[in-house]
Amino acid sequence: MPLTFLPPPSLRHPGSGFTAVELMVVVAITAILAAMAMPSYRNLIDRYRVRQATEDLTAMLYLARAEAIKRGGRITVHKASSEDCSTAGAGDWSCGWIVFVDSDQDGAFDAGDEQLQISPAPRGVNVKFVLGTGRSFMQGDAWGRFGGMGGFSFELKPKRNPNIDFQVHLCMSSGGRLRMLKGSALCS
Template structure:
């Protein structure tokens, strides 16, 4: 009886030789086919993403400009005036898209304009700087290179107006936007069909 139990235990402990498993994973050819298909699909889908990217960049520039103007206005009230927003000159950060006063394509900065001349001079502090997202044309209505704020946070001079358009497009493009700021500080964003911004 004991021998039979031992024999039974022995049979259970002896395993059948396992069959070799098939290797898991992909072959190089399969991987190359999948990568080729993905590249083809990406190339077909990329043009449909371009308008979405343009709208996102314009929106980013609009929000950046809006927050800069609100910030400059608040700083002018806090400091008793002498705060100016000025466009970055062409050549800033390698940007060559802003040759004229109306072209704010390279971005803008806020500084304490102690002598109220609209230009950053030695000893004047830069409070904030904002680079424009790539491939966006930012044009100031009226063509001024700076925006001065007085001690009450009002814009010195006429209203502030900007058009923001994807590069090589015009204001009728769906992604284009306008930004208007009244002398009292009210900011509104307008759609392309309401452009150009002609009043605050």
């Protein structure tokens, strides 16, 4: 009987896959790249949150103005407060806001008032009423103007990174026109 030559086991089945050293090198490179990308990712998230809060506040102001014109006034925009979110002063609107038909025009949401919209606290964003005195509510008249204030603005900026480049000022003129100013630009 002839003998057949069998190759050694290492030649019969060539190894497939990665060695432990190769795998560790790939993991190390991935960790370095992730660490380099993290700060810019945080900035992206902060900008997105400010933009989202600005859009929510803009939509709420347009709704309140339209409802005030439609209903002949009696619309109130009030800063929200709850047990899990409290703000320091009247000008701090970081807990959200509520729009309602204020039947007795006292500026407070009472039993007889109709809620039109409630916006929860914007996540990771400080919202401040900055032009004029800090106010906890505004009332719209039949012309869509808010309390004869002559104009007002809100300042929105990230809580985690109060970089001036990320902040936004939302300005409403006495006639009801909204503008958004980015960075250090202020409403006039």
